[in-house]
Amino acid sequence: MKKMLMINGSPRSSGSSAEILRAVAESASGKGFVCEMINLGELRISHCKGCRYCKAHGKCVIDDDMSPLYGKIQDADAIAFSVPVYFGAENGLFKNFLDRLYALIDNKDGTRTVRFGKEKKGIVAVNCGAPDGNMTYHGIMAHLFNVLKSFGVTDISSGIVPKASPETVRGSQFLKDLIEAFEFQMSL
Numbered sequence: 001m002k003k004m005l006m007i008n009g010s011p012r013s014s015g016s017s018a019e020i021l022r023a024v025a026e027s028a029s030g031k032g033f034v035c036e037m038i039n040l041g042e043l044r045i046s047h048c049k050g051c052r053y054c055k056a057h058g059k060c061v062i063d064d065d066m067s068p069l070y071g072k073i074q075d076a077d078a079i080a081f082s083v084p085v086y087f088g089a090e091n092g093l094f095k096n097f098l099d100r101l102y103a104l105i106d107n108k109d110g111t112r113t114v115r116f117g118k119e120k121k122g123i124v125a126v127n128c129g130a131p132d133g134n135m136t137y138h139g140i141m142a143h144l145f146n147v148l149k150s151f152g153v154t155d156i157s158s159g160i161v162p163k164a165s166p167e168t169v170r171g172s173q174f175l176k177d178l179i180e181a182f183e184f185q186m187s188l
């Protein structure tokens with residue numbers, strides 16, 4: 001069985017970001033994935049201290065709920081990010097998670113290597129309240145693409161879901177398009 005690790009970046013475990021991942025999981029299980037959802041809002045993940053301990057020791061100096069996630073990320077065949085927009089950017093909870101991925105980047109003698117584990121597919125779903133957010137927030141998507149690309153993940157399906165609410169997000173054409181893109185990606 002292939003593993004998909006799903007990161008719900010919202011502090012809300014039953015919000016739109018989670019609902020988007022549930023819809024993706026239904027599709028992914030039909031494609032042979034076992035999906036695990038991580039609700040960042042239920043975890044205690046401190047912000048990166050910027051101490052660079054990880055560069056000398058190959059692991060983060062902070063031992064908190066991020067610690068088990070490193071192995072889960074490395075072991076996954078696909079990684080899905082579902083992220084709400086806060087003030088025109090990814091929310092801080094998710095950004096803290098991203099910053100802590102710095103511990104998976106080695107830089108020895110000027111040579112940069114990443115420890116992101118298995119080759120993976122990527123899925124990035126951004127959602128927001130604004131009705132025109134699909135046109136406004138491409139910069140966030142480009143940024144999240146670049147983060148995944150920096151870890152060697154280049155095969156990415158993505159979508160921005162505007163005017164999101166947990167009750168209506170399933171009916172969003174933008175979510176349907178994202179799932180269609182994912183299923184096409186899996187068929188290649």
Ligand SMILES: Cc1cc2nc3c(=O)[nH]c(=O)nc-3n(C[C@H](O)[C@H](O)[C@H](O)COP(=O)(O)O)c2cc1C
Pocket residue numbers: 010011012014015016017018084085086087088089127128129130131133164165166
């Ligand atoms: C602090 C805060 C800031 C927000 N800023 C924006 C914003 O700049 N643009 C936008 O379209 N929606 C914004 N929203 C709305 C959320 O992006 C939207 O409700 C999202 O669907 C929440 O996802 P969730 O249900 O998974 O928590 C903001 C919400 C909060 C709580």
